[in-house]
Amino acid sequence: MTRDCMTSFEKFGVVGGGAWGTALAQLLAAEGAPVRLWAREEDVVAAINAEHRNPLFLPGAALSPSLTATSDLGTLSGLDALLVVVPVPYLRAVLAALPAGDAPLIFCSKGMEAGSFDFPIDIAREIFPGRGFAVLSGPTFAHEVAAGLPTAITLAAENPALAEGLARALARPHFRPYVSTDMIGAEIGGAIKNVLAIACGIVDGAGLGLNARAALISRGFAEMTRFGLARGALAETLAGLAGLGDLVLTCTSSNSRNFALGQGLGRGESAAVLMADRRTVAEGAFSAPVIAAAARADAIDMPITDAVARLVAGETRVADAIQALLSRPLRPEGR
Numbered sequence: 001m002t003r004d005c006m007t008s009f010e011k012f013g014v015v016g017g018g019a020w021g022t023a024l025a026q027l028l029a030a031e032g033a034p035v036r037l038w039a040r041e042e043d044v045v046a047a048i049n050a051e052h053r054n055p056l057f058l059p060g061a062a063l064s065p066s067l068t069a070t071s072d073l074g075t076l077s078g079l080d081a082l083l084v085v086v087p088v089p090y091l092r093a094v095l096a097a098l099p100a101g102d103a104p105l106i107f108c109s110k111g112m113e114a115g116s117f118d119f120p121i122d123i124a125r126e127i128f129p130g131r132g133f134a135v136l137s138g139p140t141f142a143h144e145v146a147a148g149l150p151t152a153i154t155l156a157a158e159n160p161a162l163a164e165g166l167a168r169a170l171a172r173p174h175f176r177p178y179v180s181t182d183m184i185g186a187e188i189g190g191a192i193k194n195v196l197a198i199a200c201g202i203v204d205g206a207g208l209g210l211n212a213r214a215a216l217i218s219r220g221f222a223e224m225t226r227f228g229l230a231r232g233a234l235a236e237t238l239a240g241l242a243g244l245g246d247l248v249l250t251c252t253s254s255n256s257r258n259f260a261l262g263q264g265l266g267r268g269e270s271a272a273v274l275m276a277d278r279r280t281v282a283e284g285a286f287s288a289p290v291i292a293a294a295a296r297a298d299a300i301d302m303p304i305t306d307a308v309a310r311l312v313a314g315e316t317r318v319a320d321a322i323q324a325l326l327s328r329p330l331r332p333e334g335r
């Protein structure tokens with residue numbers, strides 16, 4: 001029997017000890033199930049094992065003693081499934097160092113790789129051809145999941161039996177996966193909402209009002225839909241938890257690191273200063289130029305994404321970017 005056909009997944013590992021990897025590991029370990037988490041930082045490993053906390057990336061969350069951390073990727077073998085929660089710019093290097101195996105890999109990061117224009121599953125297919133893959137994505141602030149607050153999420157895998165088996169294993173009374181076979185739709189939704197959250201943060205930081213934010217969410221969703229449909233995503237995925245759901249969450253809260261980065265840009269602070277020395281990620285800052293370039297190459301119109309890319313690169317000022325967006329020719333809403 002292959003892993004894809006397994007009906008139960010009991011032993012999970014988590015690759016990545018940032019806020020989201022730690023929250024997912026805690027979700028699975030909360031009732032005492034053993035969960036092994038790989039973290040890159042020795043101080044994170046030490047704090048999880050000795051104090052059952054991750055003060056660097058998930059301060060305030062008490063972790064289960066059955067969650068243990070390691071800095072040795074080689075020990076992540078013999079498990080039933082691995083949740084991969086490494087920011088996309090570092091993903092390829094970490095995957096290349098993972099031990100071989102047949103445990104399915106569940107990708108939880110939201111972004112597109114520079115240079116290759118690859119999403120996580122594309123990278124994984126190159127490194128682990130033939131292995132089972134899934135995508136877990138949706139409106140999920142890590143601290144809320146760690147605190148046991150109600151959350152719903154998309155779990156997509158090409159193989160419906162794998163999606164259903166993983167959904168059963170990950171579901172908790174307060175954590176509800178909805179299954180799908182549309183991995184590319186789930187990946188595109190998560191990557192593009194990060195960029196649009198920066199845009200909404202800019203509008204907030206610049207004091208441009210709530211009408212402007214609603215317009216950005218709506219027209220940003222049109223960009224996500226154009227890009228997604230061109231790459232074979234299903235409209236229902238983009239309108240679901242991994243797309244519109246996550247867009248609404250992160251475009252309306254400064255708990256979103258992407259929205260908060262945008263607020264700083266909107267107040268006139270420089271992207272370079274806002275990005276310097278930060279330990280946490282705002283993936284949209286990495287992804288914006290990549291998605292904008294991919295869209296240009298495929299002649300997909302994404303003016304908001306393009307503006308965010310130029311603002312993050314320091315190539316334009318907020319007032320000029322807003323003026324450029326507002327002075328575009330009038331057009332039918334469906335385009």
Ligand SMILES: NC(=O)c1ccc[n+]([C@@H]2O[C@H](COP(=O)([O-])OP(=O)(O)OC[C@H]3O[C@@H](n4cnc5c(N)ncnc54)[C@H](O)[C@@H]3O)[C@@H](O)[C@H]2O)c1
Pocket residue numbers: 016017018019020021022039040041057085086087088090094108109110111140141142143279280281282283
């Ligand atoms: N935080 C959330 O609420 C949340 C929710 C859903 C999805 N995500 C996504 O999960 C992914 C991880 O985000 P996070 O919030 O857990 O991270 P984080 O911002 O809390 O921490 C940064 C992470 O990056 C890692 N990192 C930094 N430099 C690295 C390197 N050179 N090589 C490998 N790893 C390196 C750190 O070890 C750490 O795990 C991102 O794609 C994010 O968009 C986050």
Ligand SMILES: O=P(O)(O)OC[C@H](O)CO
Pocket residue numbers: 110138139140141142194197246249250255256257258259281282283
């Ligand atoms: O803090 P952000 O902007 O990375 O958003 C976190 C999650 O992606 C929300 O679903």
